[in-house]
Amino acid sequence: MTTTKPNHIGRKIARIRELRGMKQEALAHELGISQQSVSHMEQSESLEDSKLEEVAKVLGVTKEGIENFSEEAVFNIIGNTVTNHDNSSLFAYQPTFNPLDKLIEAYEENKKLYERLVQAEKDKVSYLEELLTKM
Known part of the structure; x- marks a missing residue:
């Protein structure tokens, strides 16, 4: 498992997208950009706020949710709250x-x-x- 640099926005976006079960192509389609652009974005350490807001909206999280994302926190949440094999509690199921x-x-x-x-x-x-x- 690779550890995410605390400030590497691209890797955080990639992990949230993967946790959502979303492919780069789907994210690209929703954002109106190419899959290669999504790949480039996920390799970037930073992203302008307006683009980050767009990505957050498509991923169903807040901009702050992406910025503060921590893989360790997710695993702690899963370990402490999920008693079945359904990860819906991670994404505020309504x-x-x-x-x-x-x-x-x-x-x-x-x-x-x-x-x-x-x-x-x-x-x-x-x-x-x-x-x-x-x-």
């Missing part, structure tokens, strides 16, 4: 549904099940009463 809506749905479903159960019990009682009156 569910696409509202948990409150799901809770209300579950409540409504339970209510319907309870009403059907009560109706089944009422039907059973009336059937048994019918049997008793026929005897």
Whole structure:
């Protein structure tokens, strides 16, 4: 494993891109530049702020997130927080549904099940009463 120089922006961009599972071609496409330009950028020790902002936006992180990126910190985060084999917690996963809506749905479903159960019990009682009156 190579250690990243604390100030080598290009290597930090490359590692974040790799952690995202993104190829240079995809980053180049999103930035509207060539793959060779991305390669050159990833070899650069520094980058102008406006370009860094663009790259950060495409990678889904902040400019400061790139500047402060540390491989050791990522491994510490993984070691301390990931208990399954899913790295989504690294990238601030946000569910696409509202948990409150799901809770209300579950409540409504339970209510319907309870009403059907009560109706089944009422039907059973009336059937048994019918049997008793026929005897």
